[in-house]
Amino acid sequence: MASEKLHVLAHPIVNARLSKLRQTSTNSKEFREGIHDISMILGIEASRDLEEETFSGQTPVGPFTGSVIKPRIGLTPILRAGMGMTDALLNLFPAASVYHLGIFREKVSLQPVEYYSKLPPNPTVDQVFLLDPLIATGGTACAAMNMVIEWGIPVNKIKLLCVLASQDGLNRVQSEFPGVEIWVAAVDPHLTPNGLISPGLGDTGDRLYNTLKDADKV
Secondary structure, eight states, X not given: OOGXXXXXXXXXXXXXXXXXXXXXXXXXXXXXHHHHHHHHHHHHHHTTTOOEEEEEEEOSSSEEEEEEEOSOEEEEEEETTTHHHHHHHHHXXXXXXXXXXXXXXXXXXXXXXXXXXXXXXXXXXXEEEEEOSEESSSHHHHHHHHHHHHHTOOGGGEEEEEEEXXXXXXXXXXXXXXXXXXXXXXXXXXXXXXXXXXXXXXXXXXXHHTOOOGGGOO
8 A cells, every 4th residue: 555645634723623523513604614724634634746937137135036836736626626725726726727527426336527628638737636526436536647647647646635534435445546645634534435534524525515404404
């Protein structure tokens, strides 16, 4: 297992935000804010090794040598929950291109079904941040990985960012893509028979956009 490619955040702020997300009493506004905050920290941590390019500039006091991020950045959020992570990453990379990927998990087979891709014919970026708040079975993340790789981005230029993952899901992603770098806020040990992370934090898309069914609300 390529454990050196797996990075699990260990930070009191992340732990507190995630604990708030888990609670059924957390409303959609608070949930969106929590996903945003954790995504921001994930993005900062995952971008530590990005190549920099220097330039000469002038402050009001004197000259200085500054730096900019050299690689062209692309964000590929998986619809719809990945959209909850996008604004945080755009705060870090305002010029990034955003390519939405539409993948849903069929409820009976739990297999991923692709239904939408905004990827252009040829890659226009050097580094991709794949955004998926939850990695449960790992099927959706693996399907998205295949889409980005087939587009022409090498696996070592893809960083997978997620808020919460199951151990089984991580094992699957690492088994199929041992070269991918994964950044996750926390890992839960179990999956339910329906393929849900346990204890997890529920359906991220529904909680982000307040579309929970009455039976799911408390």
